[in-house]
Amino acid sequence: MGADRARRGKSGRRGTGVKRALISDIHGNYEALKAVLDDIREQSITEIYCLGDIVGYGPNPCECLDKIIDVAGITILGNHDQAALFDPDGFNPVALQAVYWTRDQLESRGTAPVINRRWDYLGELPRTYCEGEHLFVHGSVRDPTNEYVFPEDVYNQRKMDALFTRIEMYCFQGHTHIPGVFTSDREFISPVDMDFVFQLSGRPAMINVGSVGQPRDGDPRACYAVLDTVEEVVTFRRIDYPFGETAEKIYNTPDLDDMLGDRLQGGR
Numbered sequence: 643m644g645a646d647r648a649r650r651g652k653s654g655r656r657g658t659g660v661k662r663a664l665i666s667d668i669h670g671n672y673e674a675l676k677a678v679l680d681d682i683r684e685q686s687i688t689e690i691y692c693l694g695d696i697v698g699y700g701p702n703p704c705e706c707l708d709k710i711i712d713v714a715g716i717t718i719l720g721n722h723d724q725a726a727l728f729d730p731d732g733f734n735p736v737a738l739q740a741v742y743w744t745r746d747q748l749e750s751r752g753t754a755p756v757i758n759r760r761w762d763y764l765g766e767l768p769r770t771y772c773e774g775e776h777l778f779v780h781g782s783v784r785d786p787t788n789e790y791v792f793p794e795d796v797y798n799q800r801k802m803d804a805l806f807t808r809i810e811m812y813c814f815q816g817h818t819h820i821p822g823v824f825t826s827d828r829e830f831i832s833p834v835d836m837d838f839v840f841q842l843s844g845r846p847a848m849i850n851v852g853s854v855g856q857p858r859d860g861d862p863r864a865c866y867a868v869l870d871t872v873e874e875v876v877t878f879r880r881i882d883y884p885f886g887e888t889a890e891k892i893y894n895t896p897d898l899d900d901m902l903g904d905r906l907q908g909g910r
């Protein structure tokens with residue numbers, strides 16, 4: 643998996659238009675993904691970059707992965723995607739049980755060509771993708787797949803310094819499921835309103851695009867961001883979706899802990 647390679651969907655586009663929808667951490671939540679894709683379509687945005695964790699936790703890993711293969715121009719490997727591929731490392735028992743169930747779903751649902759396409763796609767995902775001043779990762783610039791950068795890390799000067807020295811200008815990431823912007827002043831800015839706009843100012847920043855399928859900032863709505871490469875702004879979007887339906891599917895799946903449904907309803 644070369645660091646500079648990018649996996650392109652069958653019909654996904656990349657790098658030619660003005661706006662890119664940045665989605666991350668879908669986690670097998672098809673209701674949330676559909677709502678976000680509808681919102682993207684309504685804005686006539688045709689380029690979608692996915693920053694990883696398509697699967698894991700949620701009840702529809704096959705539907706989400708098959709859809710992402712079709713619509714995403716760029717997809718980055720997430721730690722849960724990696725866990726579906728290889729023996730997982732550092733997962734708690736609930737997450738681990740979900741990984742094994744997810745792996746079984748990907749392996750057993752669909753025809754042989756469909757199943758092979760899933761594994762081929764996951765197996766070739768890059769860990770980073772760079773487009774000019776824009777770097778795309780799942781976790782962080784230092785450890786693209788696994789490192790968390792939480793809002794409270796702004797108080798860890800050593801960590802912030804280590805991350806910012808590695809960033810050329812803008813690093814787009816996910817993984818924590820908490821949207822917001824880390825500025826070079828070591829501040830964390832939360833997108834408090836719908837359509838919160840952050841102006842890229844020519845100073846380095848780390849931008850967390852939030853989570854489509856399992857938000858953890860207290861707001862249960864699906865979250866994603868739109869990068870306008872001409873105006874140099876990032877707009878955070880929050881989208882309503884029927885999270886009760888997704889939770890109900892989780893409650894009806896013995897291998898998925900009920901807690902995974904409960905947390906969707908609280909956005910935590």
Ligand SMILES: [Fe+2]
Pocket residue numbers: 667669695720722817818819
């Ligand atoms: Fe995640």
